[in-house]
Amino acid sequence: MQSKKIYIRNMVCDRCTTAVSNLLTGSGHHYVSIMLGQVILDRPLRTRERADLERGLKSLGFELIESKEARTVEQIKSVLREHVHSSALTRANVKLSEWLASGMNAEYSGLSKLFSEVEGTTIERYHNLLRIERAKELLVYDELSVAQIADELGYSSVQHLSNQFAQFVGHSPTHFKRIGAKRRKALDKVR
16 A cells, blocks of 8 residues: 655755645645655545646655655755754764764664765765855855854864865855855755
């Protein structure tokens, strides 16, 4: 029997959840719960309903995830986004590998291997890309200094943030602050 649970790629915020909820409701589908990356329907989808839902999701920038491996990778990405957006106090003294293993209830080595096989990059590189995008967001808001941003994102120093920023973006955080939001990526577009 087909599952009532469906997994959806690129759901990264509350607005995404609302958009998917509106699509489901507008299509006559009833759901029990909806959260980032996952919906539990009140009944399994028929083949035609699934195809229609896939088209609707695609028009909104989402897609259904079919394989268990792809679902696990999406869950890893979700835990990594939570890590980047959590407060420095919440992350204090917890290694990324421990955070991820705990959040996924799995061994880090297996998660790392799967992520690399499916995504073609490492968890660490993806996490660094997320941190850089978060730094860009904070720079554009212009509410925190570069030193405060470095601290908030768990960098050991402003120099560490600046070096990594230059490596991924091509220039310093200060220069980015001057050129503004045009160079930011949506978190679901980070690859």
